[in-house]
Amino acid sequence: MDRNSNTYTFIYAAGMVILVAAILASVAMALRPLQNTNIEVEKMQNILASVNIESTAADAEEIYTERIQTQYVVNWQGEVVEGEDAFDIDLKKEQAKDLEERLMPVYECQTEEGLKYIFPMRGSGLWGPIWGFVSLDSDMNTIYGANFDHQSETPGLGAEISTDWFQATFSGKEIFNEQGELVSLTITKPGQDAPEEHKVDGISGGTITSKGLEEMLLSDFQSYSEFLKKKKS
């Protein structure tokens, strides 16, 4: 057959596309379970990191089941919703819903320094989504630890939110002011006027990511606010 004829070209292209699609689809399906396990293990590591427990991909699952014994889902009024698995909640989907219908996971971890509550969060940075876990002391005010991650922030600038040194600056900060109002944290450059206990130094060159993080903390703490107040009193 003439290799330069239209018919040959069309048949060749069609055959190639079908073959390639079949190969890629079957590989993706075959590797899916392994990839999902990796994603779950990473999530466990991140949750553990927010209460300052280090883990590796190999032992994360074991440590997680040992340390995080209680996990549940609450609604905006702070009531526990039965029949939902906190770990399987997709934050992206939940945040697209109205606050009244939103399901919000809470994890409890017993540490050497008492019971800690872990809250997952999700927001937007400069280039894409950012997310993380923040843990509070049982006074529901003082931040015990934090872990953030991002999809595509600029390396060396916004991407620094996922580094240990930045996350370490969160512990000890308070999210309620003296009047009992939820003020969350201000993430700003040093010297800016904000009370020390509600302020974290932002990242030089990563202002938009820092602001995104600030908004994420505020809006997500707000959606948990009824739950926080309930536990607080």
Place this chain on the structure above:
Amino acid sequence: MSEPLFSRKNLKLLSDPINDSNPITVQVLGICSALAVTAQLKPSVVMALSVVAVMALSNVIISLLRNTIPNRIRIIVQLVVIASLVILVDQVLKAFVYDVSKQLSVFVGLIITNCIIMGRLEAFALGNRPWQSFLDGVGNAAGYGVILIIVGFARELFGSGSIYGFQIIPDSWYIANGGFYENNGMMILPPMALITVGIIIWVQRSKNRKLIED
């Protein structure tokens, strides 16, 4: 077919791109990824291995198909072959070395646009037999990989004081701990990769007579 598998001519296909016609330092192709992934040694090594796999396989596949590919859509066929292989590599990385695949993130996808690969398909695989194409693919990817690894080594050592994630500079040397040493933060940023590549080119040209232009 009477030619032995590892004849001198075939071995030259393998060794030439590592020095005399190195894709990065001599042809100056594939620079973008060489700058992006080399802040540490580990992603450089993984990137190098991924490119070897994609390049060797795509060269062989295109070479096997070379007498069937319709001339008018040959670039598209090459692109489909490369893209599918890259997606395969990406899926495998995600399943077996998840942390590395996270670090490489978009750069694995960018192998598709790596000029070296399409350049070799168009220039070599379309006109040569599979075995030769395989050697040419491995050789060129290795030439690319070697530079990546040298740059990654230098940048991680001077930028983070470690090699392959293991700390090399003792903690007590750092100024923060009362010592005299400080990591060079510039090494982490892409411009220093370009400068490192430049230094490699300089050294190579001063050593290799064939590359000296009149």
